[in-house]
Amino acid sequence: MxxxxxxxxxxxxxxxxxxxxxxPPPASSASxxxxxxxxxxxxxxxxxxxxxxxDDAEAEPDTDPRAAxxxxxxxxxxxxxxxxxxxxxxxxxxxxxxxxxxxxxxxxxxxxxxxxxxxxxxxxxxxxxxxxxxxxxxxxxxxxxxxxxxxxxxxxxxxxxxxxxxxxxxxxxxxxxxxxxxxxxxxxxxxxxxxxxxxxxxSPPPTAAGPSSAAGEAARSPSEAMLHGLIHSAIHGHPVHAATKAFVAMLLKDYPSRDCVHKVLDEAFLSRLETVKDLMGKYASPDFRVAVDSDEREAIQRLNLQSAVLNVKHLYWLIERMVDLMVADNAVKLWSDQAALATDLQKLLNDADMWRNMTPGLPMLVTRCTLRLANSVVTGETLVSRQVRMKLVRSWLPVLNVCRDIVQPMHFHKSSNCQELEEVFLQIISTLPVPEAQELLQQCLGFSTRNVDDCPHLVAAFKTWFRRAGRAPQGREN
CATH class of the missing domain: 3.30.710.10 (Potassium Channel Kv1.1; Chain A)
Structure with missing residues (x-):
């Protein structure tokens, strides 16, 4: 019991x-x-x-007086x-x-x-x-x-x-x-x-609108604040990161308000992205290279790059959550608008001694982030505009070209990520108008490796473009 x-x-x-x-009373007084x-x-x-x-009060009494x-x-x-x-x-x-x-x-x-x-x-x-x-x-x-x-x-x-x-x-x-x-x-x-x-x-206490909200930024609801804290703890605050991240991922998946999850994940993604941009900007800054001596600069750069790798790992975990929950549209837009970050990454990757000695995993981490977001666009899990799709390829294609050249001789299983991202970029290019596809396809010639048999995806992309370019113009007046 x-x-x-x-x-x-x-x-x-x-x-x-x-x-x-x-x-019990006798039968004569049973009522x-x-x-x-x-x-x-x-x-x-x-x-x-x-x-x-x-209706019950006005109902006809039953024949049994005790029932009535x-x-x-x-x-x-x-x-x-x-x-x-x-x-x-x-x-x-x-x-x-x-x-x-x-x-x-x-x-x-x-x-x-x-x-x-x-x-x-x-x-x-x-x-x-x-x-x-x-x-x-x-x-x-x-x-x-x-x-x-x-x-x-x-x-x-x-x-x-x-x-x-x-x-x-x-x-x-x-x-x-x-x-x-x-x-x-x-x-x-x-x-x-x-x-x-x-x-x-x-229920949570009522929130009073005060001068702090005058800037137009709405205060977080208690649920948003809780989810934000859980994500922060999963990334930073718990020693067993894998188990904690799995538990927080389950909570995010089961949370009933998709808008709330979308907002919290967007905030966390933007925060990590700004951190990565700041760290990579410090590496690429010419003022920093002149201002400090070589030994001190190397120590600071090592610390900055290691921190950048850690934050890119956090970014990838957030991207996985956003794609799984089909709320990655803002993340794709932000990632497509990172031409400056992509340029800083190219500077680092071209400095082979620097990244190989300090952060050998950085190229593949960046490639995996781009691949996860781009693949969600190709599969239709994340729907974004034509301009965003074009900017995504235009911003990150140069980074892919550098990564594939420096990674392929090192690890075959890692180079497969580059191969997969090549295919996804070509599929995104196939969704663009003919002039924009022409501009981007010309930048993909590096996808051809030693012989034609190694790049069937590039051959198919060019055949598709030539077929479309050779078609007579279509318009309402025709």
């Missing part, structure tokens, strides 16, 4: 032990209500079940205890002057919709009335379900001490998803000061 079931059973046992119903009695009773309080709808009788329960209660409820205190103060009231008798309607258990429709009301007599809140509220059952009745009867006890219990313990939904429904019924702690758990 689960803990919650044991707690609810215990609550039911306590109620039965305190005020147990009498033996009379059952009754419970509390100590020092001087009033009779009848609980009766309201119809769930007006409205369920009810008589409680012998203490008027002194009832005064702890502001509802009953007002009712009792008015009752003595009311000519329509029956002396010593009260009636309380229980909505049928509030009866969570058809077998015990009055259970929660009886438990609240018991607390009016005993104030044993610790004994009655043992689980969130207990508090959520009692709280609506305590609010209805204006039993402030019970409301406070229920709220204090709910604020201090964990909830299930179902219990959280009930808390959200009940919170608007509570006074603002009592509901504040509960609402703080189920």
């Amino acid at each position: 689960s803990l919650r079931k044991r707690q609810r059973s215990a609550s039911s046992s306590r109620l039965s032990a305190f005020a147990s119903p009498p033996s 009379s209500p059952a009754s419970l009695s509390f100590p020092n009773a001087d009033l009779l309080l009848r609980l009766h079940l309201e119809p769930s709808s007006p 009788a409205t369920p009810s329960l008589d409680l012998h209660v203490s008027s002194a205890s009832l005064l702890r409820s502001r509802y009953f205190a007002a009712l009792l103060s008015d009752r003595w002057s009311s000519s329509s009231a029956t002396p010593g008798r009260l009636s309380l309607a229980v909505p049928a919709a509030s009866s969570c258990c058809c077998a015990r429709p009055f259970h929660a009301h009886v438990e609240v009335l018991r607390l009016l007599h005993t104030l044993d809140f610790a004994g009655a509220i043992r689980s969130p379900a207990d508090a959520l059952d009692l709280l609506p009745i305590a609010l209805q009867l204006l039993f402030d001490a019970c409301v406070e006890a229920c709220v204090r219990f709910l604020e201090a313990v964990p909830w299930s998803e179902e219990e959280e939904a009930r808390v959200v429904d009940l919170a608007p019924l509570l006074p603002a000061d009592e509901s504040a702690d509960l609402l703080a758990r189920v």
Whole structure:
């Protein structure tokens, strides 16, 4: 038996032990209500079940009179205890002057919709009335379900001490998803000061627009801030990077708002890209080369290039996430607009002693980033404009040409990345207008290696271009 079931059973046992119903009435009085009695009773309080709808109240009675009788329960209660409820205190103060009231008798309607258990429709009301007599809140509220059952009745009867006890219990313990939904429904019924702690758990605080947002940049939502922090931790803050990155990747994939994921990944990508640009710019800066001596310059360059490699690795992980989630459109646009970064990379790659001694993996890392983004464009996973496709090839084709020349003699499996990027670039070129394709194809002649058989992709690209260029112009006037 689960803990919650044991707690609810215990609550039911306590109620039965305190005020147990009498033996079943004889057959002649079978329609009379059952009754419970509390100590020092001087009033009779009848609980009766309201119809769930007006149609039920107007329905024809059944042939069996017991089936037609409205369920009810008589409680012998203490008027002194009832005064702890502001509802009953007002009712009792008015009752003595009311000519329509029956002396010593009260009636309380229980909505049928509030009866969570058809077998015990009055259970929660009886438990609240018991607390009016005993104030044993610790004994009655043992689980969130207990508090959520009692709280609506305590609010209805204006039993402030019970409301406070229920709220204090709910604020201090964990909830299930179902219990959280009930808390959200009940919170608007509570006074603002009592509901504040509960609402703080189920919704973020309101954000006040201030001078800090005057620049037009909207503040991050709590979800965006959380995802941003997770990505930052996956990249920088945890020693087990692979496991942490896999977990964050799963959270990003399962997150319901694709717009939120898109925005957070774009911010992280832009941040890493700016870092790489800054580090590569320092390497390529002529002022830096003149300002410091060779030994100090080499030490600083080594540090900068190693940091650049690390950040390119982070970029590649972000690119993988963006492509997998089909939110890489902005990343492709940014990457296509990096002609200056591509120029700095060419300077580094042409300085063979520098990158081979310090960062031998940099050429392939850059090639993999470009390949992942370009391939998503070719497959249609990322849709970008013709201008972006053209700039992507124009900016990074020179880097590819340098990479393929310096990598192929070193590692065959790495050179396959260059071969694949060649094919993808040629496919992107095939999506461009004839004049733009002509300009870029002429820069692809380096794809031909030792003989024609080594470059079928280049042969096919040129045949396609000549076929299109030889076609008669097409236009509306023709």
